[in-house]
Amino acid sequence: MSVHVTPHLNFRGEAREALEFYRSVFGGELAVTTYGEMGSTDPAEAGLVVWGQVAAPNGFRVMAYDAPAARPWSRGEDPFFVSVRGTGAEELAGLWAGLAEGGTVVQPFGPSAWAAAYGMVRDRFGITWVLDVLG
The missing domain is CATH 3.30.720.110 (Signal recognition particle alu RNA binding heterodimer, srp9/1)
Structure with missing residues (x-):
């Protein structure tokens, strides 16, 4: 059995930009699903990332999403x-x-x-x- 750890990063409206940035650094494929694609009826959040990932052939992988407005969120200071x-x-x-x-x-x-x-x-x-x- 193998176990792989993938960091899952939480943002407020910056997930797509962050994932695109990490793809520009590490390469690989970008996959993004928005709240709108998942059926959200809130137009303010329809274009935000409900799930996203960059996966590169060298093994690099990171996931991210935009925390919805109803969920408390803070960038924090070095939480990880x-x-x-x-x-x-x-x-x-x-x-x-x-x-x-x-x-x-x-x-x-x-x-x-x-x-x-x-x-x-x-x-x-x-x-x-x-x-x-x-x-």
Whole structure:
């Protein structure tokens, strides 16, 4: 049996933009279903994402949705990190640079005491990403 963990990110009206951004960084296929497609009768929420996903051939996967107005939601401050681990420093450095566009560097990507390369960045949507090279 295999278990795979996929981060599910919650937004308020930014899910589609965030998913498109993550697709531009990691590649892969974007799938989006809106509240309207699921039968919502609220015109203000019809175009919002009820479920979305980016899945890339290299194994990257993230899901997201827009919390409806009736549900309390707050972006919060570092409620979680999304960890991306790989075996190639060059590939991860490129991903880190993409995520850093419009974001805030928490820890520059480079060698660390515990990994061949490590970096932390908060992207323009407030999501904190940790990237490191295995081994």
